[in-house]
Amino acid sequence: MQTVRKDIHNSEMPVLCQSCEARHQGICGALSGDELVALAKSTRRVHKDAGEELMADAMPIDSYASVLRGVIKLSKVLEDGRQQVVGLQFAPDLLGRPFAAESRVTAEAASDVDLCVIPKPALEALLSRSAPLEHRVMMQALRELDEARDWMVTLGRKTAAEKVASFLYLIATHMDPCDEALETSFDLPLSRADIGDFLGLTVETVSRQISRLKSDGVIGIVNFRQVSIPDLARLRLRCG
Amino acid sequence: MQTVRKDIHNSEMPVLCQSCEARHQGICGALSGDELVALAKSTRRVHKDAGEELMADAMPIDSYASVLRGVIKLSKVLEDGRQQVVGLQFAPDLLGRPFAAESRVTAEAASDVDLCVIPKPALEALLSRSAPLEHRVMMQALRELDEARDWMVTLGRKTAAEKVASFLYLIATHMDPCDEALETSFDLPLSRADIGDFLGLTVETVSRQISRLKSDGVIGIVNFRQVSIPDLARLRLRCG
DNA sequence: CGGTTTGTTGAGATTTTTCAATTCGAGTGG
DNA sequence: CCACTCGAATTGAAAAATCTCAACAAACCG
Numbered sequence: 001m002q003t004v005r006k007d008i009h010n011s012e013m014p015v016l017c018q019s020c021e022a023r024h025q026g027i028c029g030a031l032s033g034d035e036l037v038a039l040a041k042s043t044r045r046v047h048k049d050a051g052e053e054l055m056a057d058a059m060p061i062d063s064y065a066s067v068l069r070g071v072i073k074l075s076k077v078l079e080d081g082r083q084q085v086v087g088l089q090f091a092p093d094l095l096g097r098p099f100a101a102e103s104r105v106t107a108e109a110a111s112d113v114d115l116c117v118i119p120k121p122a123l124e125a126l127l128s129r130s131a132p133l134e135h136r137v138m139m140q141a142l143r144e145l146d147e148a149r150d151w152m153v154t155l156g157r158k159t160a161a162e163k164v165a166s167f168l169y170l171i172a173t174h175m176d177p178c179d180e181a182l183e184t185s186f187d188l189p190l191s192r193a194d195i196g197d198f199l200g201l202t203v204e205t206v207s208r209q210i211s212r213l214k215s216d217g218v219i220g221i222v223n224f225r226q227v228s229i230p231d232l233a234r235l236r237l238r239c240g
Numbered sequence: 241m242q243t244v245r246k247d248i249h250n251s252e253m254p255v256l257c258q259s260c261e262a263r264h265q266g267i268c269g270a271l272s273g274d275e276l277v278a279l280a281k282s283t284r285r286v287h288k289d290a291g292e293e294l295m296a297d298a299m300p301i302d303s304y305a306s307v308l309r310g311v312i313k314l315s316k317v318l319e320d321g322r323q324q325v326v327g328l329q330f331a332p333d334l335l336g337r338p339f340a341a342e343s344r345v346t347a348e349a350a351s352d353v354d355l356c357v358i359p360k361p362a363l364e365a366l367l368s369r370s371a372p373l374e375h376r377v378m379m380q381a382l383r384e385l386d387e388a389r390d391w392m393v394t395l396g397r398k399t400a401a402e403k404v405a406s407f408l409y410l411i412a413t414h415m416d417p418c419d420e421a422l423e424t425s426f427d428l429p430l431s432r433a434d435i436g437d438f439l440g441l442t443v444e445t446v447s448r449q450i451s452r453l454k455s456d457g458v459i460g461i462v463n464f465r466q467v468s469i470p471d472l473a474r475l476r477l478r479c480g
Numbered sequence: 481c482g483g484t485t486t487g488t489t490g491a492g493a494t495t496t497t498t499c500a501a502t503t504c505g506a507g508t509g510g
Numbered sequence: 511c512c513a514c515t516c517g518a519a520t521t522g523a524a525a526a527a528t529c530t531c532a533a534c535a536a537a538c539c540g
Contacts, residue, residue: 432488
């Protein structure tokens with residue numbers, strides 16, 4: 001978020017919103033044509049490689065970003081280094097805590113990502129002028145709250161086996177947009193260590209549970225990162 | 241929420257908002273005088289005893305409520321009965337998921353509570369007319385999201401001892417508004433079983449950790465529910 | 481008072497972590 | 511093209527944390 005590279009910027013038209021609308025419209029579905037054109041002027045398309053940090057906990061926020069492609073990992077760290085992933089963001093989410101001076105989480109590109117970066121003042125000006133836009137931001141916040149609470153159930157009350165199954169199920173249903181297919185295949189956006197930090201488990205436990213799911217035929221592991229799921233309903237049963 | 245008792249309704253004036261403003265203004269700080277008067281007409285002041293269910297998961301919502309006094313417990317249950325408390329609401333929070341047809345959690349009075357109930361259509365009409373009000377609701381959603389993510393760290397990465405200390409610290413800082421006092425005393429709004437469901441622990445583990453904090457002199461237990469904390473900073477150290 | 485619910489405590493069982501040893505795959509330089 | 515190396519992932523065995531089961535004590539309620 002600090003080092004914005006302008007090179008890839010496509011200046012033809014509302015870059016942000018072409019993509020957004022292609023995938024469920026993101027922030028921009030709520031804007032008028034005029035507003036879109038104005039917005040496109042202040043946005044920058046940016047690419048980040050997997051692993052790059054986008055925002056640090058307790059650091060001032062100077063811009064927001066709309067996720068165009070890829071997965072972003074939100075996490076928090078305890079003083080002694082224990083880490084917890086508190087959320088994942090997929091396109092077309094808005095990245096950045098609205099109306100906060102500083103971030104409350106660390107954001108990192110989990111996979112290669114494309115972002116559409118918007119300076120903080122530009123978005124906030126737009127928010128205060130466009131009630132529909134603010135409404136949309138609120139709807140995202142409410143959805144994220146629902147997701148966080150669902151995940152709290154997983155963290156607090158599920159066994160390690162159920163946690164890993166729940167994680168795979170979550171990713172499967174978010175990554176493969178051609179939904180409802182019983183059979184899917186995808187690349188995990190997180191390392192085993194990150195999965196552990198998401199589930200509140202150690203790497204070893206995650207690995208053991210993945211191995212078990214594999215030997216039970218619930219999932220197939222192609223290439224460590226690449227997972228195939230022959231029957232989503234069967235995975236669902238393992239989620240508790 | 242279903243069985244609204246009108247008996248205690250105080251019809252003089254904006255019941256809701258007197259109380260709200262007394263304690264940090266809740267929803268109503270954003271409304272004009274006219275709007276307040278209009279709102280007061282459709283609100284009902286309601287009392288609920290500890291343990292009463294206010295809203296059931298997956299049930300249609302027909303009203304919202306502003307919490308005037310007491311604590312409300314939000315929880316989710318797995319098919320097999322495992323339960324997780326996913327949030328607590330204190331005055332002056334707004335209870336009810338805005339813009340959702342049905343609830344995604346079960347809400348229950350943790351202590352005796354006073355509510356100011358607003359029919360769903362009345363609040364939503366107001367929301368669509370008043371941008372400042374919608375803004376305020378969004379700010380609450382964002383704050384709840386921050387809290388949920390903080391709690392995910394506790395659930396996923398802390399030990400049982402740290403979880404219990406964190407819970408007591410959370411309650412201590414929320415219950416006693418005369419904040420920053422190093423020394424406090426309060427009634428726990430939750431039973432040991434509920435604390436376990438909040439922390440993802442069994443009742444027995446909660447009880448053992450409370451006993452340990454007591455024998456270490458970090459807390460004092462007067463009457464099972466009544467806790468005194470001689471030194472908040474010392475408790476804080478136990479939170480991890 | 482009984483009976484019931486709520487909380488505490490102990491001992492053994494279970495799950496998960498920790499520590500240690502390997503294996504796998506990708507990238508590098510000869 | 512093939513060792514070599516490095517980080518990520520897997521696997522095993524022992525240790526630690528937490529849960530389960532069971533007994534009991536304390537408060538609560540008609």
